[in-house]
Amino acid sequence: MTSSDRCRGLLRIVALGASLVAFGWAGAARAQRSAADIESARQLYNQGIDLRDHGDLKGALEKFRAAHALGNTPITGLDLCKTHAALGQPVEAREVCLGVARIPVGSAETSRSQQARVEAASVAESVRSRIAGVRLRIQGVPAGREPTVVVDRSLVPNAALGELRAVNPGMHEISARVGNGPETKASIEVREGESRDVELVVQAPLPEPATAVVAPNAQAQPLQPDAARPKKKKGNGLATAGWITGGIGVGIGAVTGLIALSARNNLDQRCTDKICGVSDHDDLREAKTWGTLSTVFFAIGGVGVGTAIIATLTHDSGSGTNAKQPARPTVTPVLGLGGAGVHGTF
Structure with a gap:
């Protein structure tokens, strides 16, 4: 066998393989279309023919397009192509007509379908110049x-x-x-x-806006010079400490006073003409101690309350400007063993 004979044999095998592939595609395409698809395509195609005969080319175009999507036959493709051409759409007409040639040839294709292929190729060439x-x-x-x-x-x-x-x-x-x-x-x-x-x-694009992170519901505030910018309100720590000290002092003084008063009432019942026996000396000493503690804590509470009142009346909230403020009175509580008081400048 010569080399030319071997080449011809290979070409026959390639051609046979291509034919088998084409028939396989055709069978797959037919298998994908159900009986409902084919019947719907047939009805849509007949409706398109009727609309075209009555001069409604746009309505016929929609029917032919739907019929071709369902049936995909040379006949539906040809009428869709010719309707595009009649509507002055040669671009779409040529594409559909060329697509008819790409439809696989079925084993039972009718002569009408074969004629549609030939006519579609002719229409594709005729619309090219348009x-x-x-x-x-x-x-x-x-x-x-x-x-x-x-x-x-x-x-x-x-x-x-x-x-x-x-x-x-x-x-x-x-x-x-x-x-x-x-x-x-x-x-x-x-x-x-x-x-x-x-x-x-074309014109150059606009510059991209700067992205700013703004807190929700936040409103922009104009900048203020330091002299006109309000100061942050200052807390009154001295008044707060005075009220706390006063409250604790008065509270403890009241409790210890009640204890001392109760102890004295018990002694008055046991002692005659304020003369107590030796057995009552410890109770007497305890009652005096509670009385002294009550007095001291009442004094501390009074100093705390007084300090709080004075600090509140003389406190600067800081809402003004940076102007120099006059010296304010100062109050400092002084506590010692057996006594209490205040020291300050006014």
Whole structure:
């Protein structure tokens, strides 16, 4: 066997494999369509024919599109293609007609379907000359940035900018922008088979606003000079300490006083003419001790209350300005064994 014979044998094997793959795809495509899909496609197709015969091409287009999505046969594809062409949409018409050739050939395909394939190829060629084109040129794009270009609500890839873009005859809306910059718009009209260049000048994007973290419900306050800025209110620690000391002193003094009074009443019942026996001397000494403690704590409480009152009356809240304040009176409690008092300047 020569080398040429071996090559021909390999080509036959490749062709046979390709045919098997094609038949497998066709069977898979048919298996994916249920009886409900086929019947629905048939009804939609007949409705499209009826609408087209009555002059409603837009209504017929929707019916043919739905029928072709369900059936995907050369017949539904051909009528969808021809309706696009009748509506002045050669771009869509050519794509659908070329798609008919890509439909796998079924083992039981009818002669009508075969004729539809031939006619679809013919229509695809006939509408090619009717397709218009626009070439987009975007100017003013900053270095390192890419524009966003939209034609008839379809985004144009940046790689395709500057190349001829196929469009249907008629009016077209074009817009371009860079980032958050202002949008540049243009409206153009092209005739069948016409090609036009469109130039759009975009503006640089606006600078990004600075991001500031603001606390919820916070309101901006104008800056104030130190002289006019109100001071933070100061606490009155001396008054607080005085009230606490006074409260504790009066409280303990009252308790110890009650204990001393109770002890004295017991002694008065046992002693005659304020003369007590030897057995009562310890109770007498204890009663005097409680009385002394009561007096001392009452004195401490009085000093604390007095200090608190004076500190409250002379306290500066700090709400004024930085002006020099006059000297204020000061009060300092003095406590000692067996006595208490206050020392201060007024």
